[in-house]
Every structure is written in structure tokens, then in C-alpha cells.
Amino acid sequence: MDRYTQLVNTPVGKRVAKQVGLPKPVPLKRHVPGAPVVDGKVLVGGAPGGRLAGPIARVLASIGADVATPLRPDLRAAAAEAGLDASPWTPKASVDHRYAALVFDATGIAESAQLEELHAFFGPTIRQVKACGRAIVLGTPPESARKPGERVAQRALEGFTRAMGKEIGRGATVQLIYVEPGAEGEIAGTLRFFLSPRSAFVSAQVVRIGAEGGKVPSDFDWERPLAGKVALVTGASRGIGAAIAATLARDGAHVVGLDVPALEDDLKAVAAGIGGSALALDITDPEAPRAIASYLKKEHRGVDVVVHNAGITRDRTLGRMDADRWNAVIAVNLSSIERITDALIEGGRRAVLNEGGRVVCVSSISGIAGNAGQTNYATSKAGVIGIVDAYAPALAERGATINAVAPGFIETQMTAKVPIAIREAGRRMSSLSQGGLPVDVAETIAWFASPASGGVNGNVVRVCGQSLLGA
Amino acid sequence: MTPASRRAVVLGGNRIPFARSDSAYKKASNQDMLTAALDGLVERFDLAGERLGDVVAGAVLKHSRDFNLTRECVLGSRLAAETPAYDIQQACGTGLEAAILVANKIALGQIEVGVAGGVDTTSDAPLAINEDLRSILLDANREKSTQGRLKQLLRVRPQHLAPAIPRNEEPRTGLSMGEHQARTAAEWGITREAQDELALRSHLNLAAAYERGFQDDLVTPYLGLERDQNLRPDSSLEKLAKLKPVFGGPEGTMTAANSTPLSDGAAVALLASEEWAKARGIAPLATFVDAETAAVDYVNGREGLLMAPAYAVPRLLERNGLSLQDFDLYEIHEAFASQVLSTLAAWEDPVFCTQRLGRKQPLGAIDRGKLNVNGSSLAAGHPFAATGGRIVAALAKALHERGGGRGLISICAAGGQGVVAILEA
Numbered sequence: 082m083d084r085y086t087q088l089v090n091t092p093v094g095k096r097v098a099k100q101v102g103l104p105k106p107v108p109l110k111r112h113v114p115g116a117p118v119v120d121g122k123v124l125v126g127g128a129p130g131g132r133l134a135g136p137i138a139r140v141l142a143s144i145g146a147d148v149a150t151p152l153r154p155d156l157r158a159a160a161a162e163a164g165l166d167a168s169p170w171t172p173k174a175s176v177d178h179r180y181a182a183l184v185f186d187a188t189g190i191a192e193s194a195q196l197e198e199l200h201a202f203f204g205p206t207i208r209q210v211k212a213c214g215r216a217i218v219l220g221t222p223p224e225s226a227r228k229p230g231e232r233v234a235q236r237a238l239e240g241f242t243r244a245m246g247k248e249i250g251r252g253a254t255v256q257l258i259y260v261e262p263g264a265e266g267e268i269a270g271t272l273r274f275f276l277s278p279r280s281a282f283v284s285a286q287v288v289r290i291g292a293e294g295g296k297v298p299s300d301f302d303w304e305r306p307l308a309g310k311v312a313l314v315t316g317a318s319r320g321i322g323a324a325i326a327a328t329l330a331r332d333g334a335h336v337v338g339l340d341v342p343a344l345e346d347d348l349k350a351v352a353a354g355i356g357g358s359a360l361a362l363d364i365t366d367p368e369a370p371r372a373i374a375s376y377l378k379k380e381h382r383g384v385d386v387v388v389h390n391a392g393i394t395r396d397r398t399l400g401r402m403d404a405d406r407w408n409a410v411i412a413v414n415l416s417s418i419e420r421i422t423d424a425l426i427e428g429g430r431r432a433v434l435n436e437g438g439r440v441v442c443v444s445s446i447s448g449i450a451g452n453a454g455q456t457n458y459a460t461s462k463a464g465v466i467g468i469v470d471a472y473a474p475a476l477a478e479r480g481a482t483i484n485a486v487a488p489g490f491i492e493t494q495m496t497a498k499v500p501i502a503i504r505e506a507g508r509r510m511s512s513l514s515q516g517g518l519p520v521d522v523a524e525t526i527a528w529f530a531s532p533a534s535g536g537v538n539g540n541v542v543r544v545c546g547q548s549l550l551g552a
Numbered sequence: 553m554t555p556a557s558r559r560a561v562v563l564g565g566n567r568i569p570f571a572r573s574d575s576a577y578k579k580a581s582n583q584d585m586l587t588a589a590l591d592g593l594v595e596r597f598d599l600a601g602e603r604l605g606d607v608v609a610g611a612v613l614k615h616s617r618d619f620n621l622t623r624e625c626v627l628g629s630r631l632a633a634e635t636p637a638y639d640i641q642q643a644c645g646t647g648l649e650a651a652i653l654v655a656n657k658i659a660l661g662q663i664e665v666g667v668a669g670g671v672d673t674t675s676d677a678p679l680a681i682n683e684d685l686r687s688i689l690l691d692a693n694r695e696k697s698t699q700g701r702l703k704q705l706l707r708v709r710p711q712h713l714a715p716a717i718p719r720n721e722e723p724r725t726g727l728s729m730g731e732h733q734a735r736t737a738a739e740w741g742i743t744r745e746a747q748d749e750l751a752l753r754s755h756l757n758l759a760a761a762y763e764r765g766f767q768d769d770l771v772t773p774y775l776g777l778e779r780d781q782n783l784r785p786d787s788s789l790e791k792l793a794k795l796k797p798v799f800g801g802p803e804g805t806m807t808a809a810n811s812t813p814l815s816d817g818a819a820v821a822l823l824a825s826e827e828w829a830k831a832r833g834i835a836p837l838a839t840f841v842d843a844e845t846a847a848v849d850y851v852n853g854r855e856g857l858l859m860a861p862a863y864a865v866p867r868l869l870e871r872n873g874l875s876l877q878d879f880d881l882y883e884i885h886e887a888f889a890s891q892v893l894s895t896l897a898a899w900e901d902p903v904f905c906t907q908r909l910g911r912k913q914p915l916g917a918i919d920r921g922k923l924n925v926n927g928s929s930l931a932a933g934h935p936f937a938a939t940g941g942r943i944v945a946a947l948a949k950a951l952h953e954r955g956g957g958r959g960l961i962s963i964c965a966a967g968g969q970g971v972v973a974i975l976e977a
Contacts (some may be wrong), residue, residue, distance in 0.1 A: 150903070152741050157902045166907035168854060169897075171741035173803060 107252035121181025130189035246285035263292035270533030282517035294535025308333030316391030324519030370424035414461030473539035489545020513546030561836035565945020567819030605663025647940020669820030670937025734800030736856030737890035758927020815933030819941030860970030880957030
């Protein structure tokens, strides 16, 4: 927790912040192994005619959630069928209740007038969301809508969730999950992630779940989703990379950490701490892709999860930037990802990337919003989004996925060196009014990496606390 | 060995008109009123000097001196002094639970005939001395010497003169019954309009029952009252709509009209074996078929205080192989209009019925035209322990009057309890 967050959460600090109108960051709840997915009551609503009441109820039943639903026959029947002892709910009943999460199935909204269902459900309840609570709207991808009116209405959901994210406050987050028709059975991993404290620093995001994912087995171990899997994490020796390695290891994966030879000692320490292996090489080396591929094939008979985290900054304003700075950033942050990915997926069924593999790239808010002094970096990170777009269809064909996280202001050694005024602006200029932690990025990557995220392909999810930049 | 079992039948009943609190019966004690109700029954069924098997009754608000209230009433009545009696107390379920006890003894052949009922006064309430003063007096009493006693008595302060007043709240939650029910009503989305409609129908139905003489052999005038004082035959939805909510805050839906008022009164019912009735030449009105009592955890659990009947009825139906729709008349005690409506809503809800009742299907809706056809507590008033006796006698008569049929009684009670029964004619 940064100093300011500590300060405004003291009794005196709270009063001062309120009177002066300062941002009021709430210490975010983060995942603790073994803790329930949701700690508190979950209110589930929906527009009439939706197709997700049943799937949502089944997910909530599987996590043992304490649920309430409006007294609408379809919602009640769905809860009953899922074995959920859901309390009845009406707007009047909500007065003295506090909710850990509000979940709304908006797939029934087929025209703009029906958007009023959002107002009717969230209006009386937004102020009843607990600190670090969750609001999740599930819709139909606009491009999958059957009629123009439905497409309009479904597209409109995005404005609603983004605006609600700015209103909800107290560490709570708001998301929009577009579920493709046919993907109703694929929502478990994503719904769990966004309900849970794992998504603490992710807000106002739009996620698409497609129908190609493959089923989650009924005996799936949600505490160790990556058990038996091998994960490659580049740039694993420090900061966010080390957090990614640790989180994937926690989820059961054998992690192969990769970093430049100069950081080999740090890398080995990280690998040893999580029972993983260390692979020291320079990813911009022309031989690197083949070396990585053959190492993974030889040592582990392939790889299941690849996290392209390695990245560098060489900041200068464009007019003062020499070619070396430009080229180094593009080479590490962009070109090497393309080359390594190509090496891992070539060879069809004998490819190094196993069937059902997961590729996760690390983009940046800078690549979305742009940042003065970072033309090179922003170019590379926007290019990473291009990689996700370009590779997603090919990976989908082999049951694999590729997605990216785009971190915002994350508290690392790198950001600690930023001048205080800029650092404070970076922290506070977001709906959560604070910086994120490396683990927030790592948890989001772990969600992408999970075998339960088969339907999640081609997404870019920002881990930025709904930063005002590029929003 | 399976004990021999036979049918217990309801022969009739008697009650005094129910009065509003601190009104017509403000000087009447529980003993006065229950004795009056008993004597009316003696008169109606020619029981003067008879030794009955049992008289079972009780009161919710009771003076400590009334520890043997029912027996005292028997001694004060025209029944034979050899008639045994005992008190029970199960809050608003008292009267019906008393009927269950009497019916069970009859069914087992232990008695031939008995009286079940109850009485309550909120006017002649049992004020107790201040708890601190009581403690001081008891301490003084324990002292051996006069000096010691004086020393204790000197602890008495003026504030100790304030009496302990009986409180209308659940000891474990500190919430009044109305506040509890306001939460349940809000949860089940019970509207103000639906509650007012139910209240109005109660008044109109009870008024009609008086008009057509239905109450003539159920009610005996007392202390100048001939009809229930709370009855408003000229009530209307417009008038009811004007009232301010009394529970659930300013946004609440429960008013003084769709909640029962504090009231005073007594009611008893006469139950017997078929043989006894036949020997006396009294035509039975209905058979007391079966009964069930349930309780819910409203303290730590998530269930509403007054939702126990919603659990008791399905268990009773299951045991008797009946569905909720297999009844010709329903008597659901109107503690609050919203209690009746919440119960009915729960029985139609798939989640409640599958998850909390463990059924495959909801119990479903009932024909509202069969509900409380002769009015219920919202119109008549609700002297807590007297309500069971009122309903048992009135439902038995209504079933008999229509030439047969099956009736369901459901009564909610404080402490998260519910007592339900089936009558058949």
C-alpha cells in the first residue's frame, strides 16, 4: 500500500480527504489461497429473455455463493435448477443489504428501450456494493447480434459499465463480459476471475468469450488449474515477470523462467524459489527462438503456457531519440515475440506449443493511449496488440489462445524511479485511485493461462484500475 | 404395540367478541374473559355440571399469579369442578396447539371430550416491578438481620419505581414482530396494494359473516360488545391507502390496517370422540384430521420470523398425501396481510420449494376465493392465544355448512414457529 493510501485510510486522513475532495483509494482485497471466490452475497439479475441465467446460477452454485435473485420466474427456476438457495430480492428489500457482487445477464436486451433494465437493477443497488465489490454485466458480442436493434443495445452496454466503473468507488470494479452464442458453458473461468479478488486492479474492461473453448472437466481443480502444465515466462528475473512466474507456479505449473544472461543470478533465485527452471539467453539473438523451442521440446516435451513478458524502455522524445534506442525497444518488445511465437507454433501437430496452449503477451497502457517520450515503447506495445489480433485465428484452430494484458501504473522498481509528481498522477488518475501490484498483472495472466479460459481468445485486458489514460 | 387410534371431531366453539386494546375490556382480566367464553360454551352445549376430559388453554401475556389460569377458569365456570385443566403457551400458536393436544388425547382414547382455547389481554397487561428493584428486594429477603435488610433497602432509588413493561419484541433480535415481517415482506416483494386488498377482504368477509348470522352460534356478546370492535364494514381501499406505514420505515408497506391491532378476547372450541358426540346427539362439524408444528432459525439462519407455516404445511401435506390445491377452504391467520402473502409467494417460488423444502416442484398457487372466506384476524382482531380457538370453530362450521370438504389452518407464532392443521367434513 503506498503512503497516501495508508494516510487517507486513517481516521484523520479520511476526514481531511473528504473535506478537501482528495481521491480516496481503498486498500484492495487480493487473493488468498483457499479463500472463497466471493466473500458475501451475490445478487443476480437479468433482462427478460436472457440466455445466461442458468449458466450463471451453475457457476455460483459451484463456488457455494450466497445468492439473491429478483422474483422473476425464469431467474428463480434457473437458481432452483442449479441447486442455489437464492433469497428472493426486490428493490425495496435491498435497503439494508450489502452485496459482494452484482451480476446482470443483459443478453435479453434486444433493443435500446430495454436498456432501462440496467437502470432498474443497478440503480437501487450500486450504493449497496461492499468495498472491493464487483459488478459484472454479461452481454452478447454486438457483432454476433441477430438484428440491428440488438447490436445497438449490446454495444451500448460498454458505455454503461465504463461509466459505472467511475461511479462505483470504494475499490469496487465493473466489467462487461460478451458471451458469444454457444459459449454459455464457457463462462465459469472468466466469471470466477472477475468475481474474485484475483481481478482486484482490473476494472471497466470488456472481455469476449467465444464458443471454441472446449469444456472444463467436472473434476477441474480450481486451486491448481495449471497442475502438470509447463509455462515459459520471459523477463522472469524481476518485477512483474517474477510475480507472473510465482503465480503460475502457485497454480501448479512448472515454470521455465527466461532472462538475459546478465541477470542469470536473479533468474536462478526466482526459479529456485518456485521449483522452476532457468533459461538464460537474449531473446533478440537470431538463434534464440530455435534454442527456446528445442529446450522446451527436449526438457519438457513442449510448453503449455507462454508469457511474453520481457520488455525494455529507452525513453526519449522522438526528435532526440537515436536509432539504437528505437531499434532495441522494437526488437525486444515486439519482433522477438513474433519470432519466438512462430518458432513455438510451427510444425503443425508436432509444434512445441502443446494442444490447448496459451500465449499471453504483455502490452501496456502506453501502447493504447500513447505516452510522451515513449514513441518507441508505445509503438512496440501497440504492435503487441497487433500480434494478438494476427495470431488469434490460427491459434484457435489448434485449440490454443492468445491474449494480452495491458498494465497501467504498477508499483515496481521501475515506477519507483519515476519523479514523484508524475508517479502520484499515475496512481491517482484512475477509478481505483492507486497503483496496482505486479501480482495483479500476474493474476490476470493466470486467468488467460487457465485451461478453463479456452473461450477467451484475442482479448486485450487492461490491468490499470480504470486509468483515465486511453480510456 | 400401535395404540388404538380413532377420530377426534370438532363439535363447535364459543368466543367473546374481540375488543381493541384499552377499550371495552380494559377492566376485564384474562380469567374473566376465558371464564366467560367457557360459560358460553357450557350454555351452548348444555355442559353445566359435566366433568370433561380436559380443558387446555393459555395466554401469551400472563400475570405471575395466573400460573394455573385455565384450572381457575374451570373452577369459576359452570363445568364440574372435577374437570382437569392445564395451561400451555406457544405464542400465537397457543390456541391451535391446545386443540392438537385435546384431539390427540381423544384419538388415543385417553379422553372422550375436551375444550381447547386461549385468551389474551393487552389492556390488563402484567406490569412487573423493575428488574433492579426485584433484585434488591430478593437480596433484602436473604438477609438475616433487620439491619442487613435495611442496608439492602437503602439501595432503592426513584428510578427503580419504573415498572418492567412486557415488550413486543423478539428477545434474540431486539426487533419487533412487525419489523421482522417488514423485512420478509420486502424480500418477497409484497406490495402495499396487495396487503390493503387482503385487509379489506377480511373486513368485508367478516361483516358478511355477521350479517348472514354465521357468527350467531360462535360468538356470545360480552361487556356490551356484540361484534368484534375492530371490524370496519365500511372500509375501502381509498381509506386504507391513506394510512402511513408503521413498520419498515417511511418506505414500508405495512400499516395499522394491514397489520393486526393489539386486542383483548377469548375463544374456545369443543372437541370429542364420535361416540361421545353421538351419545349426546350432537352432529360433529368436522374431523380434526392431522396437525404439524414447525420452527425456523430466524436468528442465525436466513429465514423470516413468521415463515414457519410455510415449512409446516408441506410436511403435513406430504404425510397426508395431499397437494396444496386439495382444499376447499384455507384459514391462514392474518397476523399481518404480508405474512399471508409472503407465505403464498414462497409456496409458488421454485427456489424456496426445491432448496428449502426439498421438493421437486413448487406447491403452487391457491384459489384466493377460498381463503379466509369469513374474515380473519385483520378484521376480527388477534388476542394472541385466542386466535386458534376462533379459527378451529369457524372453519369446522364453514366446512359443515357447505356440506363437506377439507380445510387447512395455518398460524404463525413468535419465536419463529408455525402451527398448522387439517379439518375435514
